[in-house]
Amino acid sequence: MTFVFCYPRDYKEMHTLNFAVLYVISIFLLFFPNGFCHADTNMQAGFQCSASDYSVNQDTFQTNLRILLDSLASNVVEHHGFYQTIVGKKVNKVYGTVLCRGDISANNCSDCTLNSTKVASNDCPESKDVSIWFRWCFLRYSNESFFGHMQPTAVAITNDTDFDDPSVVSEGLPFMSGVAAEAPEKSFMFNTKVLDTNQSGKRYGMAQCTRDISRVDCRSCLDDQLINFRTVIGNKRRWEIYGSNCFMWYNDYQFYSNVSNLLSDAWRPSSCTRLMIGMIIAVSAALLIFF
Known part of the structure; x- marks a missing residue:
């Protein structure tokens, strides 16, 4: 995305202004390449x-x-x-x-x-x-059709030493059960939610199903994951479950974006992108006034 500012100043002043804006933007991107958001990475x-x-x-x-x-x-x-x-x-x-x-x-x-x-x-x-x-x-x-057939295959990924605050443990699974309950009702069977624990900060949950299974099967798939991996994930503050028809994520930082152009016909910038664009506009406006 390119921003063009046109003002009736001579070339030398505009050249200095453009250099200053680009310099500040470059410094910002150098120190904050992902904005101020804790970005998720693919693995x-x-x-x-x-x-x-x-x-x-x-x-x-x-x-x-x-x-x-x-x-x-x-x-x-x-x-x-x-x-x-x-x-x-x-x-x-x-x-x-x-x-x-x-x-x-x-x-x-x-x-x-x-x-x-x-x-x-x-x-x-x-x-x-x-x-x-x-x-x-x-x-x-x-080589065999599996469309629409719910598969029980799933694996949980967590760190054995990544224990959560005891005061939050009792809230984690009920919170994710709520995330699971809402996911099938969403148009794309995808749901995110935030748990504010007060004592130990926030926890972030996400659940998703493949769209070839029914909404009833989606709920059953997610519930089964919580039951089957209860002892593995129950006291952890970070975990992920990957299956053939449904998936769940739980973390102590916001690993997901608030907006996706996959689920919309219109492109909209993510929350991180909007933050960076807003800061760039603010810095540019301040420099325009200063110069």
Whole structure:
């Protein structure tokens, strides 16, 4: 985004002003490259590959798979971060799906999907049923249809030493149960919420389901995760759960963006971006007055 300020001053004054504005903006970006927000980063959370399967024609299947992966990567953004497709016929059919986390940008969704397809190709070259989990997206493909069928597969990620304040522990799971209850009712089955503990600051929760399952199954999927991993996550202040149809995140800092252009037809800057733009405008206006 470019800001142009036009004032009836001579070239020398405008040159000095432009240099000053650019200098201040450069210093700001140097010391605060992500604004004042604690930004989330994308990492691979895991992958699952089936055993090599030679019951189908490998050449035909691999050709169909390449077409499928390209289609997932090129269509996921315009379908609001969730896309499913089928390529091939009979035994050589490939079913594929990709889901991006609801808060990330379109560019991050696209990049994460591309990274997932590379991991699938490199780490599971002869597998027919593959799941790839990144923090920002989930990719799965199979030679058997799985669309609309809830899968129980899930893994919890936490740090064994990352214990929460005892006064907050009793609030964490009920809070995330509330996040889970609201997620299926959202238009994209994606929900974020904040818990203000007063004593130990805030906790941030997020839940999301793949959009091919029903809202009832979405709630059941999230509830099952909380039950199955209760002893693992119950006293932790940071944890993540990744499944085949639903996902949950809990943290003591705001790891997600308040706005996503994946879930809207119109582009809107994130809260971090709005903060940076506001500061740049304020600094520029102050320099205009000073000079």
